[in-house]
Structures are given as structure tokens and as C-alpha cells.
Amino acid sequence: MNFTGCIIAKNEEKNIAKAISSLQHVCSQIVVVDTGSIDNTAKIAANSNCEIYFKRWNNDFSEMRNFALRFARLDWIIFLDADEVLLPLSMEKYGKIFQDDRVGGVSCIIKNYLTDDKSSFIEHRYTRIFRNHPKIRYRGAIHEQISESIIELGLDIYESDITIEHFGYIDNSTEKKQRNLELIKKELSRQPSDYLLFHLANTEFSMNNLINAKEIFLKILSSRELSTENLELAQLRLFQIATSLNDWKYILEHQNYIFTNRNYEGLKQFILSACFMHRKQWEKSYHCLLAAKECNSSLVEQELLRKSIEAVEKYIDFY
Structure with a gap:
């Protein structure tokens, strides 16, 4: 497994264990950056054998994500939000894609659930899997993007059906x-x-x-x-x-x-x-x-x- 999983989190004790568990099936390294939790988020991550780092939240999502990337040691990154879950089985058929030198990122299906019973959802695409490269970094303080830096390197973004479930819209304060x-x-x-x-x-x-x-x-x-x-x-x-x-x-x-x-x-x-x-x-x-x-x-x-x-x-x- 040549993947580093990355998560940034703040006060996500209700969700983060599921996010980490979904990454453990495919990631040999998991990096969690805590941006100022006052609950048990960091403790849960530590008990799950993740690497824990701390950085004070500064209203810049890209800076937080790029901070996490500094600690990634493996060839590919999978980035999740703390209220998301990767469906591991959806990755099994893409082994050759991750060996293709022309591919710099993989676009995933983000399934945003709107109700507790999962009966209502909206889907969109986002590049959540990408090469660990010093020039591949997030841009934008909010709704941050990684794709632009991948394309600038002349690399392709492969459109997959790898699925990430997102539960944050159910309880959006x-x-x-x-x-x-x-x-x-x-x-x-x-x-x-x-x-x-x-x-x-x-x-x-x-x-x-x-x-x-x-x-x-x-x-x-x-x-x-x-x-x-x-x-x-x-x-x-x-x-x-x-x-x-x-x-x-x-x-x-x-x-x-x-x-x-x-x-x-x-x-x-x-x-x-x-x-x-x-x-x-x-x-x-x-x-x-x-x-x-x-x-x-x-x-x-x-x-x-x-x-x-x-x-x-x-x-x-x-x-």
C-alpha cells in the first residue's frame, strides 16, 4: 500500500474514527492535523495509530491541507475531510492507473448525503487522490483546489468511480x-x-x-x-x-x-x-x-x- 491518508480536523470526535478506519484499508501512513480541537479528536486519532500534528486554525483551508502534505512519505496522497468515508472496494480495479507516470491525480465521486437514512444525496467530482510531489499543492483559502497545480506539471487527472461518502451536510450548523x-x-x-x-x-x-x-x-x-x-x-x-x-x-x-x-x-x-x-x-x-x-x-x-x-x-x- 503506497498511499498516505491525510485528514485535517477540529472537534470531529463523532466522525473521525470512521474516516480513519476507511483509510486504514489502503493507506500505510495516515496523517491527521488537528487545528484546535477541544474534544477527543486528537486522542481518537492517536489511538488509531495515526501521526498527529497540530496547527492553529487561520481561516485558510489550503494552508492547513498543505501543512499535512509536508508529512506525507509515500508516493500517493488520499485526502479526506473528517466527516467523510472512503469506500475501499471502489479502488481495487485502479492499480494500473497508480503506476501510470502520466497520471498526476484521480478524480473521485463525492456522495454528499442530505438525510440520515442516505435516501437523498447529491454527487459531484473532486480530485482527492494525487501524487506526492512538492509542486502539487492546494490553492484558495476556501473551496481549495489541487487540480490546477497537477495540470501545470503536465500531468493528467484520471476520472474514476472511486467513491467518498460525505456526511457533513446532514448536520451543518x-x-x-x-x-x-x-x-x-x-x-x-x-x-x-x-x-x-x-x-x-x-x-x-x-x-x-x-x-x-x-x-x-x-x-x-x-x-x-x-x-x-x-x-x-x-x-x-x-x-x-x-x-x-x-x-x-x-x-x-x-x-x-x-x-x-x-x-x-x-x-x-x-x-x-x-x-x-x-x-x-x-x-x-x-x-x-x-x-x-x-x-x-x-x-x-x-x-x-x-x-x-x-x-x-x-x-x-x-x-
Whole structure:
């Protein structure tokens, strides 16, 4: 096993044991950087045979991550957040990739759970596995990126289906959201980018600041800087915001937008069905519900979908 696992953590005693355990299957070295815990985070890590280092938190995620990289001794790095778990079985078929000198990083699927029962989640990609190289380092105070430094070395980033489960969105405190909001705004004032605006809008959305979020999402919809994945999530958020604000006009005007992500498309169809229900257009609502069912979206509660279909069928029969 030629991997060093790295984690930065602060007051993560509820989560860190699972994160460490998931790395132990594939990593011969695990580095944990504690950034000021007052709970048992460091003790749990030490009892798990990890190397523990301490650095005071300074509102710069990249600096914290790069500090951890200084202690990595093996050829490849796997970086997790303390509230994440690597699914080890998903790595088994990629042995040849880690032996390919042209590959500098591996893009993983990050599965962000939104509910305790794992029934609702959003997926995105992130380069979490990369070569241990002195010029491969994180950049950006928040929503830090490693990919740019890999590409600058002329190395490839391989797109894999290696999966990391993230549980941080289930219990995301107001204090944490406010901290992130302030960090993003500070970084934007220093280095404006659509990527940071995207994360600012998502943070505003998570804090239910819907008008602010809507304004920013609309601003970045035509961005060439953002990935298709980011742009689709921005459009999905606008559908969700329109639903919360009863802005049925926006939903109807954009009903022909097709998401490549089936989870997003399923939620859009469900939202569109609600719009047609509001307009008492039962046949159209019914077809949207069937389309949502076909997508089997992780973002749509299936029992609610079933009941909605039954209710609309009754309206159709009645009218």
C-alpha cells in the first residue's frame, strides 16, 4: 500500500474514527492535523495509530491541507475531510492507473448525503487522490483546489468511480455556514471568480437567503469558468428557489431545460408537476410525475411521489 491518508480536523470526535478506519484499508501512513480541537479528536486519532500534528486554525483551508502534505512519505496522497468515508472496494480495479507516470491525480465521486437514512444525496467530482510531489499543492483559502497545480506539471487527472461518502451536510450548523460565508466573501474580494460565486450562492441557499442566492446563481449561469456539473446544480437551485417563492412563471419558462444528471432531472420533473397542479393542469402534472418516477431521483422522496401520483390520478378521473 503506497498511499498516505491525510485528514485535517477540529472537534470531529463523532466522525473521525470512521474516516480513519476507511483509510486504514489502503493507506500505510495516515496523517491527521488537528487545528484546535477541544474534544477527543486528537486522542481518537492517536489511538488509531495515526501521526498527529497540530496547527492553529487561520481561516485558510489550503494552508492547513498543505501543512499535512509536508508529512506525507509515500508516493500517493488520499485526502479526506473528517466527516467523510472512503469506500475501499471502489479502488481495487485502479492499480494500473497508480503506476501510470502520466497520471498526476484521480478524480473521485463525492456522495454528499442530505438525510440520515442516505435516501437523498447529491454527487459531484473532486480530485482527492494525487501524487506526492512538492509542486502539487492546494490553492484558495476556501473551496481549495489541487487540480490546477497537477495540470501545470503536465500531468493528467484520471476520472474514476472511486467513491467518498460525505456526511457533513446532514448536520451543518448555522455557525459553520456563517463562517464559510465570511471566508468566501473575503476570498472573493481578494480574487474574484465564478467558482467562488458558485459556492457563495450555494452557501446563501443553505442559509435560506433565497433572494441573495437567486441573484448570484442567475449571474453565473452562462459562466465559461464553471463545469457542466456546477452549472446544472446552479440551474437546479434556481428551480428550487422558484418553488419556495411560488415563482411558477420561472419554472414554466425553463421547463424545457434537460439535466444530464438523472437525479436533478427527476427533481425538476417533480417541481414541474407541482407547478401544473397549481394551475390545475392535471394531465400535464401526471406526465411530469411519471417522468420523475422514471428518473428514480435520490432527491425526490419516493413515498411522496407515489402519493402524488395517486392523488393526481383521482383528479383526472374526477374531471
